[in-house]
Amino acid sequence: MPFVAAQTATDHDDLLDKLITFLTTTITPTNERWVVLKDVINPDTEIYTNQIGTTREVYLRGPGLSATETAITGVTDNGGLARFAFTGPTVELDQEVVIKDFVVNTDYNGVYSITATDGTSYFEVSSIDFGSDETGAFYTNADSINIQIRRHSISAVAGTAANWELQASTSFLDVNDFREQPGSPYSVDTDNTCFASLSNESFTYWFVGNGRYFWVATSISTVTTLFGGGFYLPYALTSEFPFPLFLAGNARPEGIRWNIGTAVNYNFFGQDTTDLDPHGPTPAMFVRHVDGFWLVTYCDTGPSLGDTTASLWPCDFLDARDIIDNQDNSYTLLPYIPFSGYSGGNVYGELDGVYWTTFFNIAALDTIQINSTDYLVLQNVWDTTSNIDFCALRLE
Amino acid sequence: MAFSEDIAVTDMQSVIDNIVSFATTNAGFTLHNTIANAIIVGTDSDAYTDLSILSKVNQDITSEYAISSVTDNGVIARFNFTGPTLEVDDFVIVEDFVVNTAYNGEFYVTATDGTTYFETGVSFGSNETGNFLDGAYKMYYYLYADTVSTEPDDVPAGDIGSLNCRMMITEPTSINFNDNTINGQRYKTRTSTWGNLDGGFNGLNLYTDGNAVHVVLEVYDNVFAQLSFGKVDKLGSWIGGEYVTANNIRDYDVDNGFYFFDPENSIAIFSYGAAEEVSLSISSSYLYRPSTPPTKDFYDWALSVDEFSGTGVSEDQIVFFSGYRFATASLSFNLQRFSPNTFNQRAMLIPMYVLSTDEFINPGQTNFAGFIPSVKYLDIELLNPKDIVDVNWRVYPYCSKEGDPFTAPITANHGLAYRRV
Numbered sequence: 001m002p003f004v005a006a007q008t009a010t011d012h013d014d015l016l017d018k019l020i021t022f023l024t025t026t027i028t029p030t031n032e033r034w035v036v037l038k039d040v041i042n043p044d045t046e047i048y049t050n051q052i053g054t055t056r057e058v059y060l061r062g063p064g065l066s067a068t069e070t071a072i073t074g075v076t077d078n079g080g081l082a083r084f085a086f087t088g089p090t091v092e093l094d095q096e097v098v099i100k101d102f103v104v105n106t107d108y109n110g111v112y113s114i115t116a117t118d119g120t121s122y123f124e125v126s127s128i129d130f131g132s133d134e135t136g137a138f139y140t141n142a143d144s145i146n147i148q149i150r151r152h153s154i155s156a157v158a159g160t161a162a163n164w165e166l167q168a169s170t171s172f173l174d175v176n177d178f179r180e181q182p183g184s185p186y187s188v189d190t191d192n193t194c195f196a197s198l199s200n201e202s203f204t205y206w207f208v209g210n211g212r213y214f215w216v217a218t219s220i221s222t223v224t225t226l227f228g229g230g231f232y233l234p235y236a237l238t239s240e241f242p243f244p245l246f247l248a249g250n251a252r253p254e255g256i257r258w259n260i261g262t263a264v265n266y267n268f269f270g271q272d273t274t275d276l277d278p279h280g281p282t283p284a285m286f287v288r289h290v291d292g293f294w295l296v297t298y299c300d301t302g303p304s305l306g307d308t309t310a311s312l313w314p315c316d317f318l319d320a321r322d323i324i325d326n327q328d329n330s331y332t333l334l335p336y337i338p339f340s341g342y343s344g345g346n347v348y349g350e351l352d353g354v355y356w357t358t359f360f361n362i363a364a365l366d367t368i369q370i371n372s373t374d375y376l377v378l379q380n381v382w383d384t385t386s387n388i389d390f391c392a393l394r395l396e
Numbered sequence: 397m398a399f400s401e402d403i404a405v406t407d408m409q410s411v412i413d414n415i416v417s418f419a420t421t422n423a424g425f426t427l428h429n430t431i432a433n434a435i436i437v438g439t440d441s442d443a444y445t446d447l448s449i450l451s452k453v454n455q456d457i458t459s460e461y462a463i464s465s466v467t468d469n470g471v472i473a474r475f476n477f478t479g480p481t482l483e484v485d486d487f488v489i490v491e492d493f494v495v496n497t498a499y500n501g502e503f504y505v506t507a508t509d510g511t512t513y514f515e516t517g518v519s520f521g522s523n524e525t526g527n528f529l530d531g532a533y534k535m536y537y538y539l540y541a542d543t544v545s546t547e548p549d550d551v552p553a554g555d556i557g558s559l560n561c562r563m564m565i566t567e568p569t570s571i572n573f574n575d576n577t578i579n580g581q582r583y584k585t586r587t588s589t590w591g592n593l594d595g596g597f598n599g600l601n602l603y604t605d606g607n608a609v610h611v612v613l614e615v616y617d618n619v620f621a622q623l624s625f626g627k628v629d630k631l632g633s634w635i636g637g638e639y640v641t642a643n644n645i646r647d648y649d650v651d652n653g654f655y656f657f658d659p660e661n662s663i664a665i666f667s668y669g670a671a672e673e674v675s676l677s678i679s680s681s682y683l684y685r686p687s688t689p690p691t692k693d694f695y696d697w698a699l700s701v702d703e704f705s706g707t708g709v710s711e712d713q714i715v716f717f718s719g720y721r722f723a724t725a726s727l728s729f730n731l732q733r734f735s736p737n738t739f740n741q742r743a744m745l746i747p748m749y750v751l752s753t754d755e756f757i758n759p760g761q762t763n764f765a766g767f768i769p770s771v772k773y774l775d776i777e778l779l780n781p782k783d784i785v786d787v788n789w790r791v792y793p794y795c796s797k798e799g800d801p802f803t804a805p806i807t808a809n810h811g812l813a814y815r816r817v
Contacts, residue, residue, distance in 0.1 A: 235737065301730075302733070316729075319727070322762050323751070323763070325763070327634035327685075332632075337731065344738035360761075
């Protein structure tokens with residue numbers, strides 16, 4: 001899995017440039033690279049209260065880990081519908097594909113309906129006016145991972161909050177607002193906002209990602225943040241659970257500066273050491289249920305059946321606070337598993353690239369090695385008071 | 397790796413014979429001894445099978461030492477070396493040693509005065525400057541079946557069957573046991589066969605990855621007794637790791653005359669532990685974890701109970717599994733509680749993690765010990781006993797998913813899946 005270790009960004013806008021470079025040109029293999037659907041400077045100076053300057057909005061799309069790139073051999077007009085011809089894998093009904101480098105002039109809803117084939121496969125798309133690129137390529141088995149990032153600065157009490165806002169969606173509509181892309185957490189509930197607390201001065205960063213997700217870790221002075229988005233590894237087939245999306249920020253609501261020492265400035269794995277109310281009333285992590293509902297995800301002892309929130313294993317396990325390193329001082333990693341009492345109760349899958357570990361006898365930004373793979377240890381932003389509140393980021 | 401399912405077994409003797417054959421063929425165990433008419437001393441036990449003793453060498457090597465010389469000490473060999481002080485019953489492995497006659501792999505250590513010695517009853521060859529490997533030991537597993545006629549308040553009057561396994565780090569000088577006395581490293585678990593004392597049984601199912609042996613006996617139709625022994629897949633490198641665990645669920649409603657599964661206090665196989673104190677004779681699980689001070693007594697053992705009192709064993713060491721326990725303190729409680737998924741009707745196969753504590757070394761703190769290979773917990777709400785899931789995992793209820801509580805405890809949707817490879 002590609003990663004970038006311990007580089008320096010001059011500020012939160014430079015970090016965005018570097019993430020775009022990482023996702024679109026660094027990741028290998030090439031068919032796992034993301035594309036930038038839109039990158040604009042938004043002159044609107046009143047999106048956020050006490051906003052400073054403009055904002056920059058970047059709309060990213062990941063191809064999906066299982067994507068296969070296949071050349072389009074021709075496009076014909078099929079009575080108002082575009083018919084793409086290719087020789088490649090058999091595409092099933094309702095299977096989604098992504099067109100690479102395709103010029104879309106009008107509305108594009110990202111959904112393709114597949115027609116039956118006899119020898120050659122075809123798929124059709126409606127409601128779009130396409131351009132002249134009739135020999136592009138498309139990705140089959142793609143999932144349309146869409147992540148939106150909005151760089152902004154806010155004048156806050158403790159100084160400038162130079163942050164990102166993040167959203168995730170199942171598709172992209174150019175005419176829609178940043179927060180209101182199809183299937184986004186915000187479109188489900190306008191309280192579902194998600195931020196990363198960064199800096200307008202230089203800081204150290206790490207990137208980890210592939211065609212399905214990315215993580216960004218930063219070290220600003222004495223705090224470490226971790227945020228990202230994409231697909232988790234679902235306990236389900238794609239046909240059973242399309243779009244297994246998660247979005248994890250480290251701050252909520254807006255205007256949280258990196259040095260704020262309260263629970264509004266917590267990584268997704270952080271929890272309060274006394275009452276397990278991790279982020280106060282506003283956790284910045286969300287997991288998408290198959291029906292499109294986004295579950296606010298806590299680090300607590302777990303929801304009740306019927307609750308509309310999710311929790312994270314093993315952070316729900318109180319005694320995990322007492323787990324120390326192994327008997328030979330090596331470390332055990334556990335996957336983070338979101339679960340909820342929503343819709344009858346479900347255990348969704350595992351976050352990839354990040355793992356629970358004890359913080360016993362180790363310090364933030366130390367590297368631990370397990371089976372020849374390095375893992376970067378991250379603390380919960382500023383809070384180091386609980387053995388649960390540490391995470392290992394896989395640098396591989 | 398191996399598995400064998402639905403083996404026809406007529407009685408307990410054939411059950412034990414099949415376990416022994418399977419373990420020796422597929423999991424590296426040796427049949428150390430079989431003793432007919434062994435006396436199982438206790439207040440209420442009556443053995444009706446031979447006592448079969450399996451053994452297996454644990455080669456958790458800690459250090460390698462050069463043998464400086466070998467002298468003839470009468471009919472036995474005396475090896476001289478400069479190294480650690482070995483205790484009586486320590487087990488070591490001689491590397492590259494030429495053995496001319498029968499070699500049973502056992503070395504008995506004598507006391508030392510300056511130089512350490514160990515002796516062996518084998519005839520050796522000309523290689524007198526070999527090495528030995530310290531840290532190895534041999535673990536013994538005693539398998540037998542007996543009947544239990546009375547237990548205070550938790551079993552019905554009359555006999556019930558019991559498949560037993562004891563784990564010991566030394567071979568005892570006597571094969572007589574007394575359930576109510578702690579005497580060195582003797583730790584026992586058992587799985588009840590309830591009113592079915594000696595068959596016939598519906599079938600025997602055996603699974604192994606080469607280190608752990610899983611025994612699932614279908615006592616009645618879709619009613620199962622379960623026993624597991626062997627070695628955990630360890631996380632980190634440490635000496636120990638042998639375990640025994642069994643489905644020691646025999647709770648009985650004395651007033652109403654039926655079995656029940658008390659989720660807080662039953663001690664099921666691979667359970668997180670019981671919430672209340674239980675006595676040694678009915679504990680379910682043990683893990684070997686040498687401790688400090690290395691007294692080679694019960695402190696070397698981690699017990700599957702939160703508290704242990706009245707019999708000389710304290711809560712100094714405890715072992716937990718990620719199997720069933722209906723309490724928030726369990727590692728996998730919420731993963732169990734919210735399975736199976738409503739969106740695809742699948743239940744997560746939860747790895748069987750093993751955690752242990754050692755109050756001597758790290759008071760109040762817990763280590764990951766490892767996990768049990770080839771078995772996982774899962775919710776079986778939407779499954780039937782002996783269904784196959786995830787290609788090659790066969791599903792069983794802890795005891796019985798549903799049925800007659802007068803026959804055996806009902807464990808509802810709590811299940812285990814064993815790997816069929």
